[in-house]
Amino acid sequence: EIVLTQSPGTLSLSPGERATLSCRASQIITSNSLAWYQQKPGQAPRLLIYGASSRATGIPDRFSASGSGTDFTLTISRLEPADFAVYYCQQYGGSPRTFGQGTKVE
Amino acid sequence: QVQLQESGPRLVKSWETLSVTCTVSGDSISNNYWTWIRQPPGKGLEWIGFIYYSGDTNYNPSLKSRVTISVDTSKSQFSLRLSSVTAADTAVYYCARAWGYHDSWGQGILVTVSS
Numbered sequence: 001e002i003v004l005t006q007s008p009g010t011l012s013l014s015p016g017e018r019a020t021l022s023c024r025a026s027q028i029i030t031s032n033s034l035a036w037y038q039q040k041p042g043q044a045p046r047l048l049i050y051g052a053s054s055r056a057t058g059i060p061d062r063f064s065a066s067g068s069g070t071d072f073t074l075t076i077s078r079l080e081p082a083d084f085a086v087y088y089c090q091q092y093g094g095s096p097r098t099f100g101q102g103t104k105v106e
Numbered sequence: 107q108v109q110l111q112e113s114g115p116r117l118v119k120s121w122e123t124l125s126v127t128c129t130v131s132g133d134s135i136s137n138n139y140w141t142w143i144r145q146p147p148g149k150g151l152e153w154i155g156f157i158y159y160s161g162d163t164n165y166n167p168s169l170k171s172r173v174t175i176s177v178d179t180s181k182s183q184f185s186l187r188l189s190s191v192t193a194a195d196t197a198v199y200y201c202a203r204a205w206g207y208h209d210s211w212g213q214g215i216l217v218t219v220s221s
Contacts (some may be wrong), residue, residue, distance in 0.1 A: 001167075035207035042199055044211035045151065056209060088151055092206035096166040097141075097153040 001093050002027055006100035013105060019076040021103045023089035027080045036065055037038030037047050039102075040085045046088075049074065079105070108133040110201050110212035112209070119207055120221045128201030135159055135182045139205035142175060142186045144197040152197075156205045157184055164205070189221045193218040 003026040013019055023034070032052035037045035046057040050064040052072055062077040076083055089100040114126040128140065142154040155165035157175045165173050170186070177184040188195060196219045202208035 033206065037208075044214050045208075047207060047209045048210075049208075062139040088209065090151070092155075095164060096168075097206075099151040100151065101150045 001096055002029065002094045002098050003061075004089050004091060004098055004100035006087075006089060006103045008103060009029060009101075010104045013079055015079050015081055018077050019074075019079055019083070021074040021076075021098050021105075023072040023074070025070040025072075025091060027094075029072075030093040032068055034067070035055045035074050035089055035090045035092065037088045038085045039088065045088060057066055072081065075083075076105070083106055108203060108210045109171060110155055110203065112201055112212045112215040114215060114217070116217055117190055118214065118217060119221050120192055120219055121142065121190055121212060124191050124199075124219070125184050125185065126199050126201075126215060127185045130182045130184070130203075133210075135144070135179050135184065138203055139159045140177070141202045141205060141208060143200045143202055143208075146194075146197045147216075154186065154188075155198075156221065158205075188193065192202070193219050195219050212221060 005024045007022045034052045036049040039045040053065050065074045086102045088102050088105045109131045111129045118124045136159040139158050141156040151160040157163045172189045174187040178189050178200045200214045200217050201212045203210040
């Protein structure tokens, strides 16, 4: 099973600041099969990124992502009030699919 | 636009079987894989498994002995059954489209296991 470790656990920032979230895998994720989701309280997760760096439909370009192998990063260039949420990475290159434990941006 | 809606009992007794159904609209259930994911209150996401319309399944080994996912293409529904539940199975259960990354999710249903 691929274990995903997200850091930091909590990121305390202000609107307009840059957020950098990390996701590290316990083994290489094949074909860059990594996704990022945003989740707000009481809501289902929302897909932001797939294939490690491709933005999902309707996702603003202030969200970007990069990485390969075992190290992946999600960057929010300028935080807007709506961006304060929990972010999860997920790998789908191996079975079982696994999620990171989440990073809260507050 | 695809929509997914979970339904089922919200309260299940310990050691009984949890059963949740996802109804799909706006997309043919035969066009994709369909996944169940759960989230205990205040915790992270756990992948349960997926099914293809043909009935092929893939389950999380941690739950495999207790999980059954089935599909009813005539009703555009797929279902989750989890047997011998305990308090640790209390969670919001989400259905989602696809076997890899998930671009469409249901709103989730909170199922509480009570003794």
